[in-house]
Amino acid sequence: MFRNTREGLALALPAAIFSTLLFILPVGILLSEAFRQGGSWSVQGYIDFFASPLNRTVFLRTLKLGVLVAGSAAIIGYAAAFCIVNLSPKARGRVFGMVVLPLMISPVARTYAWIVILGRTGIVNEAITGLGLSDTPIRLLFTETAVYLGLLQLFLPLMIISLVSAMENIPRDVIPAARVLGASWFAVFFKVILPLTKEGLVIGGTLVFTGALTAYITPAILGGSKVLMLETLLYQRVNVSNDFVSAGVIAMILIVMSFTANLLLKRIATTRS
Amino acid sequence: MSDAFVELKNLTLSYDNSVAVPALDLAINEGELITLLGPSGCGKTTTMRAIAGLLSPTSGIIHIDGRDVTRVPANKRGIGLVFQSYALFPHLNAFENVAFGLRLQKLPDADIRSRTAEGLETVGLAGFDKRRPSEMSGGQQQRLALARSLVMRPKVLLLDEPLSNLDARLRLEMRTELQRVQKETGVTMVFVTHDQAEALALADRIVLMKAGRIEQLGTPAELYSRPRTAFAADFMGFENIFHTSGDTLVSSFGRLPVGYTAPSALLAWRPDAVTVGTGPHTGTITASSFAGGHREYVLQTPLGPLRADAPIAVAQVPIGQQISFDLPHQNARALAE
C-alpha cells in the first residue's frame, strides 16, 4: 500500500515531540546546568561534589549496593530460574506469576513490610529478645543491610524474569547432551548455561543495577538520612539546601553509571563467546 | 482503444527508486484466466499489485473495463485479491470474513446473508459459517479467502501464488476447484505463480516474465512446445540447451559434432527427446533414478551433464557404465539467442 514517509512521521511525531518537550529538553537543561558556573562552562560543580567526603561515601555506597544487589540477584536468579524452567508447564506458569506479582504492587507497600520485619518491635527483634539473645532491640533499620534487603526484594523479580526467558530459549537437549559428554554440573553451568543465557543476564543485570541506583523509596524508608544513597542525597540537596548544581551533578552521575553498567555488561557478554 | 478488458499500457513500476517493471504492455480479455509466470523477482507480483492498486505506477496507464483506473484508489477499483497468506481476518468467523466487504457497502441484511451463504457454498464451505480461520485447515482457509473475494463480484480476481502453502495433494484439488469456480462465475482471473506445471494446467494464456519484461506470451500449448528463447525453454522443461556453431554443439564444457547443420544459434531438447541406448555418441552414466513410466539418467558427455529419459522397457544401465546416445535434430527446438 502507499505508505509515504510524511504520513508515517505524522503518526509517530506526536509521541516523539511530547517526549522531547516533556523529557529530553528539561532533563537536558538540568544536566547542562551542572556544567555552568557564573555564566561560563566549567566542571567545577563536579570537582566540588567529589571534594566532599560525605558525597564520596554516598557515591561509593551507591555503587557498592548496586553491585551487591545485582550480583546477589544474579546468583539467586540463576538458581530460581533453573528450577522454574524445570517445572511442569502448569506449575511453571503459577510460580512465574508469583514472581511477577510483586512488581505490580506499590514499592511503598513492599518497602514498608521491611519496617515490620526489621523495626524495633519487628519480627527479628521480637525473636532476638524473646530468645534472650539480647536484652535490648538491635538496630536493624537505617542500616546498609536493610537497604540491601529492600532493594534485593524489589528488583529480584526482574532478574528472574530475564533469566527464565533466556533459559527457555536453550534448546531442550543441550544440557543432557553436555552431561552425556562427561561435563560436571559445574562445567555445565559455566560452559553451557552461562554462555547461552548471557543476554538475559545482561538485560537482567542492567535492570537490577539501574533500578538499585535510582530507587528512591527503599533508601528513603530503610536507610533514612543515616544511609544516604545518590537519589536520597539528590532529594536532600534540592529540598534542604536548594542546591541545583549538585542535583545536576548527581543526575549526571546516575545516568553515566547506568549507561556504563549496561555497556560493561554487554562488553563482558560479547568477549566471553 | 482495443477491446481488451484489462489493459496495461507502458506501465513502469518501481520500488525505492529502482525500476522493477519497465514499460510493460499487456492486454487481458474478459473472462480469461491468465497466468503471470516467472521466477521470484521477475516483476509478476509487482505487476499484480499495480493492477490491484496497492502500488502506484511511476508512469503508464491501467485500463479496466474501458475505464482509466490508474489513479483510482485500491478500495474503489472493484478488484479482488487472494493473498498468498490468505490474509483472513483472525477476529472474525468464516461468515463475517466473507460478509466483510458486503457490510462496507451497507447492503440490506438479507442480501448480505444470502450472498455470503451463496459465496460459502460456491467454494464448498456451506455450514462452516461459525468457524474461525484458525480452526480451519489450509485448504479451507484458501477456499474462504476465495469466497471473500468472489462475493464482491470483482471485475478482476487476482491470485498471488494461492496454492503455494498447500501440500501436493490439496494443490491439485484446488487447481481443479479454481478452474471450476472460474468457469462458473466467468470472472477474469490473473493468477501469479512461479510453478510452470501450475501455469500450464490452469491458464488460458501464460505471460512468462523475466526481469520485469514479458519474455513470451501464449497459450500453454504454445509455450510448452514452442518456447522462443533459452529462458522460456528452460522454464518449460527443456533441460538440455546448447549453442551451435555450424554442425557442432557447443557448451562451456566442450564441443560435440552432430553431423547436421543447426538451423539456429541455440538448440534445446527435453530429456525425453534425447535418445539413449543407440546413437553415434557415448557418455557415462553418473546418476540414475526411477520415475514411474521412465528412468531418468544424467550422462557425462563432451557437452557436460546431459539429462535423458529412457523408456522403462530399455534395460537399466548401472552408474559408471558407458552408454550411447543421440541428440536427433528432428526432436530439437530451435531457439533465438
Add this chain to the structure above:
Amino acid sequence: MRHLANWSILGLTLLFLIGPFVIIILAGTSAGNNLAFPPEGMSMKWYLKVFTIESFRTSFALSMALAVFGTLAALVMGIPAAYALNRYDLPGAETVRTIVAAPIIVPGIIIGLALLRYMVVPLDVTVTMALFMAHTALVLPYAVRVVSSSMQNLRVDMEEAAVLLGCSRMQAFTKVVLPNIRSGVLAAFILGFVTSFNQVPVSLFLSGPGVRTLPIDMLAYMEITFDPSIAALSALLAFMSLAIVFIAERLLGFSKYV
C-alpha cells in the same frame, strides 16, 4: 532428591518475595496502636481507619485519575507511534524509538525535578498538569513497546485485503488492526496504570498544597506516625493490584506482555 532441592530453592525465593506481603496484611489487623508483629490482638480498625483519613482519600483520587487519564493519553499518542514504527520505513525510526524510550532509562527523580524547575516554575503550569504530563511521558514507552509487540504478529496483507474489500485506510485500521491488537492495548493499559499508580520518584518534587499522589502521601504520613494504618493501606493497595493482575491474566494471559 532433585525435586526436593528444586522446590526448596523456589520456596525460599518465593518466601523472600511474597512473605513480606503476608506480614503487612497481618500487621494491619493489629488491635494495638503500634506497628508490631505478631500483631497485638486482631481487629479491622486500621483497615477501616484508612478510609476515614481525608488526605488519603484525595490523594487516592488524584493517583487514580493520573493513572487512568495519563495512560489513556499515552495510548492516544502511543498507538499511532507504534503503528508508524511498525508499518512505515521511517528515516528517523531509531531516533523516535530512543526518544520515546528515554523516560525509562533516566531516573524518575530527575524527570520530576527538571519539570518542576523548567516547566512548573517558569511557565506557571499547575502542579496537577505537570503531574499529568509527567505520568503520561512515563507510561508512553510502555504503551509503545507493548502495542508494538502485539502489532508485530499482525500481517500487513490483512490491511491490504481490507482495503481491496472496500475499506478506507482508516477503516482498515479500526476494523482490522484494532480488533486484533485489542489484548495488547489492554495489557498496555494495565501495565501503564500500575506503573503510574505506583510511581514515586517522578512525583516527589511535583507536589503542592493539597496535591499529592497517594504513594507520596503515604511517605509523608509515615514520617509523622508509625501506626498500623500504613500497613493496612499497603495491604489494600496490594489487593487492588492483585485483583487487577488476576483479572487481566484471566482475560488475556497478561504475563506474556510484562
